Amino acid sequence: MPSFTDQLNRTITLPGIPQRIISLVPSQTELLASLGLDEEVVGITKFCVHPGHWFRSKKRVGGTKKVHMDVVHELQPDLIIANKEENVREQVEELARHYPVWVSDVNTLGDALGMIRALGDMTNTAAKAAATTHHIEAAFSQITPVQPAVRTAYLIWKDPYMTIGNDTFIHQMLLRCGLQNVFEHQTRYPAITVDQLQTANCKLLLLSSEPYPFKQQHIDELQQYLPHTLILLADGEMFSWYGSRLLQAPGYFNELLNKLKIS
The missing domain is CATH 3.40.50.1980 (Nitrogenase molybdenum iron protein domain)
Known part of the structure; x- marks a missing residue:
């Protein structure tokens, strides 16, 4: 056998x-x-x-x-x-x-x-x-990462807000895009506060569609605390699904990165 x-x-x-x-x-x-x-x-x-x-x-x-x-x-x-x-x-x-x-x-x-x-x-x-x-x-060889790297935070949960550390698959996908995880000094999925987001001085904040389904209203809530940060909704499946969904992820990443160039 x-x-x-x-x-x-x-x-x-x-x-x-x-x-x-x-x-x-x-x-x-x-x-x-x-x-x-x-x-x-x-x-x-x-x-x-x-x-x-x-x-x-x-x-x-x-x-x-x-x-x-x-x-x-x-x-x-x-x-x-x-x-x-x-x-x-x-x-x-x-x-x-x-x-x-x-x-x-x-x-x-x-x-x-x-x-x-x-x-x-x-x-x-x-x-x-x-x-x-x-x-x-x-x-993945066709991804064009942004240069210089953009200071980025990625949220996966609300109440409390939770982000991703350096030992996660999502972190690796951010790196492929030229996005610097401002919480890369942390591990796994730490809880954070709005104050920490402000202190981190992130230029881009991505709100994932899963496991918490962030919507436009959450962008509006956070924007008042982070007026100089670009806040976008992110397709969580593209960043965290590690099967055949990876065939689609690079194209999605390039579309997302193009938004940064025109913002």
Whole structure:
């Protein structure tokens, strides 16, 4: 039986090519769809909104943080795809007592490309996965980063405001765009205040569409405290989804950077 090592250096053994896959990660669910695994994927989370026809038709096993074990057992998967950050460790460990669970750990573009290739190897779609990584690398080579770097803050949550540190995938995407994360001295997802935003002297403030759905009203609220800062809404999927969505991200980044040139 073939064995595979995940991105936490855990080794799993599969009985063969997986025929009943559950994905607990939205961006990786979208990737599995792009690899053509429509029949093989039997379960997804309630946050796996892409592709839309999967969201409407596939069995939902709960959320990324609260998996319904009884639904998983009902589906009897032969492979579960999870992620270190997005899923709860105790739940992953419980699932691993019953099924092969492959866990990704994606903090850089290189990690994402490695994850894509690994899923291709496990699901007998290596050629499609290789083509996907090739196209992603080519697309990222076309990003034209702003120069000099623009002091930038990126918010993912409200009440309290939360931003991103230097050990996140979003931080790496900002760097690719020539955007300097003013909170790069922090790690993970620290809570911050408006006072800290003012002190940071950011020239650009990006408000993400997820996990908190920032809207124009939030731009208006913050603009009064940051009158000299350009505040824009950002597509969170482009900055934080590390599957096949990366094919679209560079084009989106270039459009965003063009807004900076004309502002």
